Amino acid sequence: MTIAVSEILLINMEKPGVAFPFIKALVNVNDHFHKLYPDSEFPFHIALMTKNQAQEQHIRNHLNKLGLSQVSIHQDDYSSKPEPKVLYLSEDPGKAEEAIKTALFSDESEIVYKKKGLEAYLKNEDDSEDIPLGEGPLRCFLEALVNMEKKFHAKGLYKNCPVQTFLVTSRDPVISGTRVLKTLKSWGLELTQAFFLSGRPKGPPLSMIQPHIFFDDQKPHIDGALKLGIISAHVPYGIGYETYKDDCEK
Template sequence: METNKASNAPDDKGVGDGPAGKRGPMTIAVSEILLINMEKPGVAFPFIKALVNVNDHFHKLHPDSEFPFHIALMTKNQAQEQHIRNHLNKLGHAAAIMFPNDTNNKGDKSSVEKERLACVEIPPPSTDQIQLRVAFDGDNVLFSQDPESAKAIHGLESFKQNEDEKQDVPLREGPLKCFLEALVNMEKKFHAKHPNENCPVQTFLVTARNPVFSGTRVLKTLKSWGLELTQAFFLSGTPKGPPLSMIQPHIFFDDRKMHVNEGLELGVVSALVPYGIGYETDKEAKEEEANHGDKQGNSVSIN
């Protein structure tokens, strides 16, 4: 799944930036197997369904505006396109999806890398709520990897001191800050029109940071960006499973495989963000394990 970059201030023209910097919708590109798998709704279908629901709500409030989300199907199998379209028609959402022949998007991974778009890997399973609920990790997801790198190099105590001294210095943007920004902009628009109604978009921060010595900088950073989430969980290194179980998000973004697995064990779609020192550490450990297994498999025992 890929997303384009979002803008700062909300207005009635859309929520994202187009390729030339013009304000417009945010495009969510999803591969065909995540949308329709073996003629059944795929793992990402509830997430896409919730996005369509947000579009419908937004259109009722702003009938003259573009939809906040454009959803594009990524496929190179043109022969299967009509087959997929027919299944989406049965599910009632074909009209909300852009197909490769409708756009210039061919689902090419190289174009994603060339344009430096935010992308994630989504394993099963999923939730089926209508309200769009999205949960984010902090470091290496919403924020850059600088604090994590300092902790890895200099240790936890140095990290604490660094975060305390720099609590008034905003963290740098991470790869999915743009997506959070688009969601929060929509929340603001909904509340501006109907302040007493429940918003169909909710956002959550689920971070291993401590609320005392490292949470302050996070909150001040979000405030400096003008972003207010529905709820924030500072877990001080404890498991992320309990809050995820309570939130039941459509999707949870994290850079560490162990946290992704926690979500998956609870039936939460948990997407691995391939960015930062945590992801690289997990990747190196996996490669080392694979190499060790190869060596064992190639060994010869002589009795």
């Protein structure tokens, strides 16, 4: 799995950028994994994307000082050549949008809710309970994390596992939540914990989890997490993002 991150998010004015704690955590996972599986490659390839390739050695020196010698340096072109196993982190929403090739869950249910209302949405989820949701843009990344979790568990690391995955969703735990759990099971993915909030704020569980990074396709959830000091990434995907763009243009 490749994690591509823009230069300004990782090194901002020669200081650690906002994505530094997340990238550093991935480096630590790589190191921990390599100690347990010395004959295996690092599970995460981390690529810094820069438009300033002429300063590559200068950038390399700063990466080394920050303990990020694993990070490779590339010309900023992932956004134009999206791959299914690349997570692209950028401060530019346009580039992030271009980099999404396949859309954790699709927005098919959100479309029903936005266009037909809550009652139609709940009926659709009840009728479709045994039909897995379509894939979203984060499924490959989640699969990589869950696979890492399993490998650490195989070595007896459960409580102190360096990889943990949490789902924090506005869905309710009965109707729409059941479909989510069945979808994850059909994908063979078992998460550390799931929170079904029935429309309640995501702040309390996020404050408890203190994740290295939080992904959401709804801008208000991102803004709420940022107010709590949680590193957050807006996923520019689906009808929620289109609605957000339309609102910004008004």
